[in-house]
Amino acid sequence: MKNVLNNTRKGILMVAMFTTLLSFANEVSVSKAKNEAKRTSLTLKNVKQGNLLSIKDDQGIVLYKELIEKTGSYTKGFDLTDLPNGSYTFEIDKDVEISTIPFKVAAEGVTFNKEAEHIVYKPITKVVGDLLYITKLSLEETPLEINIFFEDNSTASLLEEIYTETVEHSKIIQKVYKLEGLSQGTYEVICNTDGRSFTTYIK
The missing domain is CATH 2.60.40.730 (SOR catalytic domain)
Known part of the structure; x- marks a missing residue:
C-alpha cells in the first residue's frame, strides 16, 4: 500500500487564484452604531452569499453564527456587552480564506485589537x-x-x-x-x- x-x-x-484577494484591512470595519451606545456595527465588504459569520469564545466554542444571504457588502449591529467579560473573535469563513477579528468584553466596554486581525488562507x-x-x-x-x-x-x-x-x-x-x-x-x-x-x- x-x-x-x-x-x-x-x-x-x-497562483492566479490568489491575486484577486484584497487586503483584509480594507474589507472590515467596526464602529459604534449611531444613537446606540451599547451596539457595535460590523461592516464586511466583498462577501458572498453562503459565507459564514460567527462569534467564538476563547475556547473556540461557537456562540453565534449566520450565513450571509446577499453578495456584496454586509452591515449589522451587535450588542456585545451582553457577553460575559472575556476574549472573543468574529470569524468570517469565505471560499479560500478565514478572517478573524479579536475583541474583548470588559466592564468598561468592548475593545477590538486591529493589530491582531488575521487571515488564514485555506x-x-x-x-x-x-x-x-x-x-x-x-x-x-x-x-x-x-x-x-x-x-x-x-x-x-x-x-x-x-x-x-x-x-x-x-x-x-x-x-x-x-x-x-x-x-x-x-x-x-x-x-x-x-x-x-x-x-x-x-x-
Whole structure:
C-alpha cells in the first residue's frame, strides 16, 4: 500500500487564484452604531452569499453564527456587552480564506485589537484525472502538514495513512500527488495549518 501514492515533483500554476484577494484591512470595519451606545456595527465588504459569520469564545466554542444571504457588502449591529467579560473573535469563513477579528468584553466596554486581525488562507484541493493538486497561500510561511489516507473498498480494509509531509518556508505552496488505485477506494486528505484542520474526501 505504500506505493499507492507517489509524490510527483511537478510545479503547478495556480497562483492566479490568489491575486484577486484584497487586503483584509480594507474589507472590515467596526464602529459604534449611531444613537446606540451599547451596539457595535460590523461592516464586511466583498462577501458572498453562503459565507459564514460567527462569534467564538476563547475556547473556540461557537456562540453565534449566520450565513450571509446577499453578495456584496454586509452591515449589522451587535450588542456585545451582553457577553460575559472575556476574549472573543468574529470569524468570517469565505471560499479560500478565514478572517478573524479579536475583541474583548470588559466592564468598561468592548475593545477590538486591529493589530491582531488575521487571515488564514485555506488549502485548496483539486483532482484532475489521477492527480491531486494542493495549493495554499501562506504569506507568513506557516507550515502546512499534509496527511493522506486510503481505504481499499475491495478488501474492506481500514483507513490507512499512506503519505505524510510537512511543507515549510514557502509563501506559495504548490504540491502534486499521483493517486494510484483511485477506482478501488476512497482517499481522505487532511491538511493542518494555523491551528486548523481541513479535510477533503476523494472517491
